[in-house]
Each structure stands twice: as C-alpha cells, then as structure tokens.
Amino acid sequence: KYFILNIFLIFCFLTTTAFSxxxxxxxxxxxxxxxxxINITKAExxxxxxxxxxxNQMDDIYPSIIDSLVKxxxxxxxxxxxxxxxxxxxxxxxxxxxxxxxxxxxxxxQDYMNEVFYPLYDKxxxxxxxxxxxxxxxxxxxxxxNAAAPQLSAESIRLAQIYLLPKLDGLMKEMMDELxxxxxxxxxxxxxRKEQK
Numbered sequence: 001k002y003f004i005l006n007i008f009l010i011f012c013f014l015t016t017t018a019f020s021x022x023x024x025x026x027x028x029x030x031x032x033x034x035x036x037x038i039n040i041t042k043a044e045x046x047x048x049x050x051x052x053x054x055x056n057q058m059d060d061i062y063p064s065i066i067d068s069l070v071k072x073x074x075x076x077x078x079x080x081x082x083x084x085x086x087x088x089x090x091x092x093x094x095x096x097x098x099x100x101x102x103x104x105x106x107x108x109x110q111d112y113m114n115e116v117f118y119p120l121y122d123k124x125x126x127x128x129x130x131x132x133x134x135x136x137x138x139x140x141x142x143x144x145x146n147a148a149a150p151q152l153s154a155e156s157i158r159l160a161q162i163y164l165l166p167k168l169d170g171l172m173k174e175m176m177d178e179l180x181x182x183x184x185x186x187x188x189x190x191x192x193r194k195e196q197k
Contacts, residue, residue, distance in 0.1 A: 026118060026122045027127070030130065031118065034117070034130060036134055037130065037137065040134065041137055041146045043113060043117055044109045046146070046149055047109060047112065048104065050150050050154075052104070053151075054153070055096075057154060057158055063085075064165075070088070072173065
C-alpha cells in the first residue's frame with residue numbers, strides 16, 4: 001500500500017508534465033514575465049522543497065501503514081508480528097531514502113521549469129494576467145504566500161493522508177477478501193524467509 005501511495009503522489013506531482021507535450025510558441029514578452037515569476041517565486045527551490053516534503057510525509061506514515069498490514073497477518077503470532085514489522089521497516093528505510101534522493105537527483109530542474117512551468121503559465125494565463133500575478137508576488141502578502149507554499153503543500157499531503165489512509169486500508173482489505181473468496185486462496189502473503197547466514 002505504501003508503494004501504491006508513493007507512486008500515486010509522485011504521479012500527481014509529475015502529471016503536469018503532460019502539458020509539455022502541448023508546447024506552443026510563447027511570445028518574448030510573455031516569456032519574460034513568466035521568467036520573472038519563476039525567479040521571484042524561487043520556483044526551482046520551491047519545487048525541490050515540495051518534493052522533499054512529500055517524501056518526508058510518506059516516510060512519516062510508513063510505520064503506521066506497515067503496522068496495519070502486519071495486524072492483518074492472522075498466520076503470525078504476536079512475537080512474529082513484531083519481528084515482521086521490524087524487518088519490513090528496516091528493510092525499506094534505506095531503500096526509501098536512496099530512492100527519494102536519486103529521484104530528486106534524476107530531475108534537471110532547469111529543464112523542468114522550461115518544459116512544465118512555461119507551458120502551464122502560457123496555457124492558463126494571458127500576458128496581462130501574468131503581470132497581475134507578478135505584481136501580487138511582489139506584495140508582502142504575495143511574498144508570504146510564496147514562502148508558505150511548501151508548508152501548505154506538506155500540510156495538505158498530511159491532512160489528505162489522515163483522511164484517505166483509513167479509507168484505503170478498508171478498501172484494500174475489502175478487495176483482498178473478495179479476491180480470497182473468488183480464488184479460494186489465502187489472503188495473507190507468506191511470511192518472509194529467514195536469511196541464511
């Protein structure tokens with residue numbers, strides 16, 4: 001389930017790249033205004049911070065997801081459940097850390113700005129509207145809004161998790177039960193093998 005959530009959030013973040021397939025010629029004036037908005041909002045830094053906040057939130061909830069998963073293992077004793085949970089968390093902690101770091105390193109943020117931000121601003125705003133937006137970002141309120149953007153994103157992810165995860169847990173259990181009934185198989189995956197020393 002963590003994997004599904006991880007991919008879902010990354011997908012949500014990267015879905016905007018679809019707009020890069022619809023790049024049209026942007027006028028020099030409009031491009032200059034967009035460049036100034038990207039600069040004043042520190043869009044590259046903001047994007048990195050939002051991505052990191054997203055990864056941090058997922059890391060924070062991972063133990064609770066594992067705990068929910070392990071509790072469903074009717075074939076394990078309480079001691080085995082504790083050990084299983086510990087093994088899963090330890091096994092995935094390093095992987096998650098390396099994955100998050102490599103994912104961020106994989107992105108050329110200058111290209112990202114060019115292929116995502118410029119087409120998005122061009123698609124949804126006229127040059128005059130962009131000038132209004134730029135004027136807003138130059139105000140104290142606009143600067144405060146921009147500074148708070150990563151925290152707003154992180155908090156929205158946290159609140160979304162609080163709301164969605166219980167529903168996801170229930171849906172996963174329901175679907176696994178249906179699959180178990182329809183195939184006549186045990187819903188629980190086999191316990192992990194002990195590694196040979």
